[in-house]
Amino acid sequence: MTSLDDRKFEITNKLEKEQSNLNILVERLAKSSQISNGIDTILNTFETRLSRLEDTILPVYNETENLHKTKQNIDKTLQLLDNVISYYEVSSNVEDVIEKGPSVVTDGGIDLEIYLKSLNRLSKAQKYFEKHIPQSVELENVMSLFNKGSDKLSSEFRTILDKHNRPILPVALLNLINNDDDALNEDLPTVPIVIPPPIRAELITMANWLYNNGRDEYLTVYGKVRGHSMMKSLTSLKTYQRSVSGGSVHGTAGSPMLRPKFQNRHEPTRRPSTRRLQFFEKKANEVAIF
Known part of the structure; x- marks a missing residue:
């Protein structure tokens, strides 16, 4: 009987341990399920908030892109305006150079390279006004100064030949x-x-x-x-x-x-x-x- 009782006692202890382990496992499964539900809730909440954020940010992003394109267009327009304004200012900017004339052999004149650059600026301005604003008074000023500069260059050419x-x-x-x-x-x-x-x-x-x-x-x-x-x-x-x-x-x-x-x-x-x-x-x- 003693042996049977011992065996029964041993089995009872094992059952109690297994039952205890099973209870722990069930408890942990319950906690895991609870955590999973919590994570799922958090993810759903995050997705909802992310969707709301996208709905809020996307118009701002589109508006920013439109503003950037607008800025680029404004910069290009300003560059074109500066270019056009330079055509209106070229006469006053190079008038002193043209009046002095080139100085290959003539004293008091302008270096030939600088003088030719000034004439080229007048030529570009003349072509612009002839194409876009043929009735402009500025066209007459540019043409007059360009012809005067060309005449002085021809005169300097003749002077050089005569001298040498x-x-x-x-x-x-x-x-x-x-x-x-x-x-x-x-x-x-x-x-x-x-x-x-x-x-x-x-x-x-x-x-x-x-x-x-x-x-x-x-x-x-x-x-x-x-x-x-x-x-x-x-x-x-x-x-x-x-x-x-x-x-x-x-x-x-x-x-x-x-x-x-x-x-x-x-x-x-x-x-x-x-x-x-x-x-x-x-x-x-x-x-x-x-």
């Missing part, structure tokens, strides 16, 4: 042409520099601007001035040959420049060879350029 337009001395010309047929391919004397390279670069810049802006009268000016200089050079050469040949224009026996080459030749006259003619043409072209 010196005839070539007869001796220098003879040094260029006094070469025998057999020596045409040898090293020859350097062509005299008529216009210094820095001044030549300025002339090219001025000529390009005048040509691009429809002021091609500089071509006629250049042709006349340089042509006159070349004629003076040839006239001086002719006079020099006459003086050293005893009055004969065609004689060369008395020329100190030509005697070493031709004093031992006995043929009276001969036609220049094609190579010599080509050589003379080449040298004439080299002298004629800037």
Whole structure:
């Protein structure tokens, strides 16, 4: 009996423990369910509030985006207005520059690069008024100042040519042409520099601007001035040959420049060879350029 009682007691204790564990499990399940219900309630509340917040913020966001676009449009409009206003102010801004004129060789003038930039500003303003406001009084002011500036640039171009337009001395010309047929391919004397390279670069810049802006009268000016200089050079050469040949224009026996080459030749006259003619043409072209 004792063994049976012990066994019964042991089973009873196990049942009590299991019952206790079961009660704890049920209690914890109840708490877990309660917590789950609480979390579900919180999530539902959060979702509801989030939906309300979205309904409140979305119009504000859309309005902010519209305001941002409006600001961008205003900025672009202000930039365009500033650009247009600059066209109205360009005459007063560059008038002093145009009045002084360019100073490549003229004292008291404006640097050529700055002067051309001012003329370009006037040109842009003129095109704007011609396209959008052809009846504007400002168009007349801009055109008048632009034409005045262009005239001063052309005048400076002529002044530069006149200043550096010196005839070539007869001796220098003879040094260029006094070469025998057999020596045409040898090293020859350097062509005299008529216009210094820095001044030549300025002339090219001025000529390009005048040509691009429809002021091609500089071509006629250049042709006349340089042509006159070349004629003076040839006239001086002719006079020099006459003086050293005893009055004969065609004689060369008395020329100190030509005697070493031709004093031992006995043929009276001969036609220049094609190579010599080509050589003379080449040298004439080299002298004629800037």
